[in-house]
Amino acid sequence: MNEISTVTEAAAKAVKKPALPDAQTVTEVTHWTDRLFSFRVSRPASLRFRSGEFVMIGLMQTDEKTGKEKPLLRAYSIASPSWDEELEFYSIKVQDGPLTSRLQHIQPGDEIILRPKPVGTLVHDALLPGKRIWFFATGTGFAPFASLLRDPQTYEDYDEVIITHTCREVGELEYGKQLIDGIRKDEMLEELIGEGFHEKLRYYPTTTREESPKMGRITDLMRKSEVFEDLGVEALRPETDRAMVCGNLAFNLEIKEMLEEYGLREGANSDPKEYVVEKAFLD
Numbered sequence: 001m002n003e004i005s006t007v008t009e010a011a012a013k014a015v016k017k018p019a020l021p022d023a024q025t026v027t028e029v030t031h032w033t034d035r036l037f038s039f040r041v042s043r044p045a046s047l048r049f050r051s052g053e054f055v056m057i058g059l060m061q062t063d064e065k066t067g068k069e070k071p072l073l074r075a076y077s078i079a080s081p082s083w084d085e086e087l088e089f090y091s092i093k094v095q096d097g098p099l100t101s102r103l104q105h106i107q108p109g110d111e112i113i114l115r116p117k118p119v120g121t122l123v124h125d126a127l128l129p130g131k132r133i134w135f136f137a138t139g140t141g142f143a144p145f146a147s148l149l150r151d152p153q154t155y156e157d158y159d160e161v162i163i164t165h166t167c168r169e170v171g172e173l174e175y176g177k178q179l180i181d182g183i184r185k186d187e188m189l190e191e192l193i194g195e196g197f198h199e200k201l202r203y204y205p206t207t208t209r210e211e212s213p214k215m216g217r218i219t220d221l222m223r224k225s226e227v228f229e230d231l232g233v234e235a236l237r238p239e240t241d242r243a244m245v246c247g248n249l250a251f252n253l254e255i256k257e258m259l260e261e262y263g264l265r266e267g268a269n270s271d272p273k274e275y276v277v278e279k280a281f282l283d
């Protein structure tokens with residue numbers, strides 16, 4: 001596992017006035033592994049979003065043909081909750097990726113572009129009321145749930161909140177693990193939601209290519225009922241259970257089919273039902 005390193009902007013007071021259109025200033029960067037990092041940026045005063053939504057962010061690049069500067073943008077889930085005064089993102093580093101080959105080198109004080117038009121399906125409004133909510137993530141698909149898990153509404157709306165996160169290696173779980181630990185100790189959330197709220201939260205991390213306490217793809221563990229036995233809950237039922245899914249395309253398709261078999265139907269902002277899905281990245 002790689003060493004985790006965080007750089008915080010020494011003087012948030014010294015936040016520069018943005019020079020780019022839609023620019024925001026980086027305030028903190030944490031490298032979790034050689035493939036994963038998270039960062040925080042200033043939040044536009046006018047930006048309102050629902051926890052779980054994504055925005056377009058990026059950097060300026062020079063157009064090879066015209067020589068002009070233009071924005072290079074990619075979709076990113078906002079990993080911070082809607083009440084946070086800054087915005088947090090959790091990112092892959094693709095070594096030859098047009099954006100992340102450069103984005104991985106940002107430092108506090110640098111600027112990124114952020115288009116303030118949040119959208120997405122992983123929002124509470126897209127689900128009908130239920131008793132238990134499942135968040136199913138692989139890889140960086142954890143990001144929208146990092147937002148929803150810190151949103152008081154999640155605990156107000158449900159008696160039980162289960163987050164599963166499947167990664168290849170143990171180090172790839174660390175961002176999520178530390179976030180869950182933080183939520184369990186968060187006094188502000190406790191004050192907002194009520195004492196003991198964190199007992200509603202169940203965390204189920206699994207790895208597929210490195211030894212860890214729970215090995216296997218979440219889909220296989222569900223087929224074997226191992227997840228349900230481990231957590232001491234029944235398999236999903238449309239009467240009680242709601243689900244949000246965010247992972248690679250093959251995972252999304254596989255779990256979608258399973259959720260339909262349990263009797264859950266896919267919802268949307270305009271037509272809330274029992275589950276919603278979003279891609280963690282385009283394959």
Ligand SMILES: Cc1cc2nc3c(=O)[nH]c(=O)nc-3n(C[C@H](O)[C@H](O)[C@H](O)COP(=O)(O)OP(=O)(O)OC[C@H]3O[C@@H](n4cnc5c(N)ncnc54)[C@H](O)[C@@H]3O)c2cc1C
Pocket residue numbers: 054074075076077078090091092094096097098099100101139140143144278279280281282283
């Ligand atoms: C709705 C939506 C939300 C997204 N949210 C996030 C997010 O919160 N965090 C994030 O890191 N990425 C997210 N992405 C992916 C993101 O938009 C970019 O693809 C990513 O930042 C890489 O950009 P790039 O230009 O370096 O490479 P790209 O040219 O965009 O991608 C190159 C290749 O790298 C792989 N790849 C890209 N993104 C990922 C990833 N996240 N995990 C594993 N492999 C990947 C794919 O094989 C892809 O074909 C999201 C994508 C979508 C559609």
Ligand SMILES: NC(=O)c1ccc[n+]([C@@H]2O[C@H](COP(=O)([O-])OP(=O)(O)OC[C@H]3O[C@@H](n4cnc5c(N)ncnc54)[C@H](OP(=O)(O)O)[C@@H]3O)[C@@H](O)[C@H]2O)c1
Pocket residue numbers: 035138139140166167168169207208209217218219220247248250251252254
């Ligand atoms: N993670 C790394 O160390 C690494 C290193 C170099 C390059 N890459 C490349 O980066 C890209 C993304 O890698 P990633 O590891 O972030 O994401 P990923 O390939 O989407 O895998 C993330 C997790 O999802 C699991 N998964 C994949 N398909 C599934 C399905 N249909 N049902 C249930 N679970 C499923 C994987 O299990 P399995 O392991 O069983 O597939 C893995 O544990 C890939 O193209 C990969 O080749 C990754």
